[in-house]
Amino acid sequence: MPETHLVTGGAGFVGSHLVLALLARGDRVVVLDDLSTGHAAAVPEGAVLIAGRIGDPDALARAFAHGPFASVLHFAALSLVGDSMREPYRYLAENAKNGLALIEAAVAHGVTRFVLSSTAALFGAPTTIPIPEDEPIDPGSPYGESKAWLERALIWAERIHGLRSACLRYFNAAGADPGGRLGEDHRPETHLIPLVLDAAAGRRPPLTVFGDDYPTPDGTCIRDYIHVADLAEAHLLALEALTTRSVRYNLGNGTGYSVREVIATAERVTGRRVPHTVGPRRAGDPPVLVASSRRIREELGWAPRYPELETIIAHAWAWRQAHPDGYRQPR
Numbered sequence: 001m002p003e004t005h006l007v008t009g010g011a012g013f014v015g016s017h018l019v020l021a022l023l024a025r026g027d028r029v030v031v032l033d034d035l036s037t038g039h040a041a042a043v044p045e046g047a048v049l050i051a052g053r054i055g056d057p058d059a060l061a062r063a064f065a066h067g068p069f070a071s072v073l074h075f076a077a078l079s080l081v082g083d084s085m086r087e088p089y090r091y092l093a094e095n096a097k098n099g100l101a102l103i104e105a106a107v108a109h110g111v112t113r114f115v116l117s118s119t120a121a122l123f124g125a126p127t128t129i130p131i132p133e134d135e136p137i138d139p140g141s142p143y144g145e146s147k148a149w150l151e152r153a154l155i156w157a158e159r160i161h162g163l164r165s166a167c168l169r170y171f172n173a174a175g176a177d178p179g180g181r182l183g184e185d186h187r188p189e190t191h192l193i194p195l196v197l198d199a200a201a202g203r204r205p206p207l208t209v210f211g212d213d214y215p216t217p218d219g220t221c222i223r224d225y226i227h228v229a230d231l232a233e234a235h236l237l238a239l240e241a242l243t244t245r246s247v248r249y250n251l252g253n254g255t256g257y258s259v260r261e262v263i264a265t266a267e268r269v270t271g272r273r274v275p276h277t278v279g280p281r282r283a284g285d286p287p288v289l290v291a292s293s294r295r296i297r298e299e300l301g302w303a304p305r306y307p308e309l310e311t312i313i314a315h316a317w318a319w320r321q322a323h324p325d326g327y328r329q330p331r
C-alpha cells in the first residue's frame with residue numbers, strides 16, 4: 001500500500017534525495033520548504049511542494065491538509081556549524097521552535113512515526129572513535145545542541161503521546177544522485193567537497209583549508225563522508241523499524257578522511273589540481289568525527305552501496321559538470 005509522507009526541507013540536499021527514494025518505491029510525498037536554502041527545482045516531479053515556513057501556522061495547516069501522513073520526516077533546519085558559533089541564539093531558537101511546532105502538529109494530526117535529521121555534531125569531543133550511539137552527547141556547537149534538544153523532545157513526545165521517532169545522525173552527507181537527477185547546491189556553499197570541486201573547475205578562488213594544526217596525522221580535520229543515496233536508503237529502513245519501535249542511529253561509512261585526503265582524492269577523480277591555501281581553524285570544528293554504523297547495519301541490515309570516497313566525489317563531480325550553475329539551470 002502506498003503511503004503519504006510529509007518531508008520538511010524536501011527541497012534541500014539530503015531531503016530531496018529522500019523524496020526521490022520515497023517516490024521511487026511508489027509512495028506519495030508532500031514537501032514543506034520555505035526555499036530559503038532549498039530549490040523548487042530540486043523537488044522531484046510527482047511530489048507536492050508547499051512553499052512555506054514551519055513557523056507559519058497557515059503553511060503548516062496547508063501541509064497537513066494533504067494528510068493523513070504515515071510519517072513526518074524533518075530535514076528543514078539551520079545546519080551550519082560555523083554559522084551557529086556566530087549566531088548561537090538564532091540557531092538554538094529557530095531549530096528548537098520549528099522542531100517543536102512540527103512535533104506538536106504531527107501529534108495533533110495523529111502521525112505515529114517521526115524521523116529527525118540529526119547530526120554527528122551531537123559529539124563535540126568524542127572519546128570513542130568510530131563513534132557509537134552510546135557515546136555521551138556533548139555538542140561542540142549550538143547547531144549540534146539544537147539537534148540534541150530535539151532528540152530529547154522526541155523522547156517526551158513518545159512518553160506522553162506515543163509518537164515513535166528515528167533520530168538519524170548524519171556524518172558528512174556528500175555525493176549526488178547516481179542517476180544524475182539531483183545534486184548539492186548550497187548558497188553560499190560552505191561544504192568541503194563542492195568547494196573542492198569548484199576550485200578544481202576554476203569556478204572559485206583557491207580553497208582555504210581550515211587549520212592544519214589539529215591532532216591528526218596530517219594536521220587537518222578528519223570527517224566521515226557518506227553518500228546521500230545511502231543516507232536516503234537508511235531513512236527507508238528506519239521508517240520500517242518505526243512500525244515497532246523508536247531508533248537512534250549514527251550514519252557514516254566508518255572511515256575518516258582528512259581535508260588533505262579529500263583534496264588528493266578529488267585531484268585523482270577530476271584529473272585537475274585543486275588550488276588551496278591553509279588558513280586558521282574554523283570555530284566549532286571537532287578534529288575527528290567518524291561514525292560507527294554497526295548498530296544500523298546489524299539491526300536493519302543497512303549496507304552502504306557507495307562507501308568509497310572516490311565514488312562519492314565522482315558522483316558529485318558528474319552532477320556539477322552537468323549543472324555548473326546548480327539548480328539555476330534547466331534540468
Ligand code: UFG
Pocket residue numbers: 079080081082119120121170171172173190191192193195207208209210211221222223259282285289
Ligand atoms: N573545510 C575546509 N575548508 C572549507 C570548508 C570546509 O577546510 O572551505 C573543512 C572543515 O573545517 C571540516 C571539513 O572540511 O573539517 C568538512 O567541513 P564541512 O563544512 O563540509 O562539513 P562539517 O563537518 O562542518 O559539517 C557537516 C554538516 C553538519 C554536520 C557535520 C557532521 O554541515 O551539519 O557535517 O560531521 F553536523
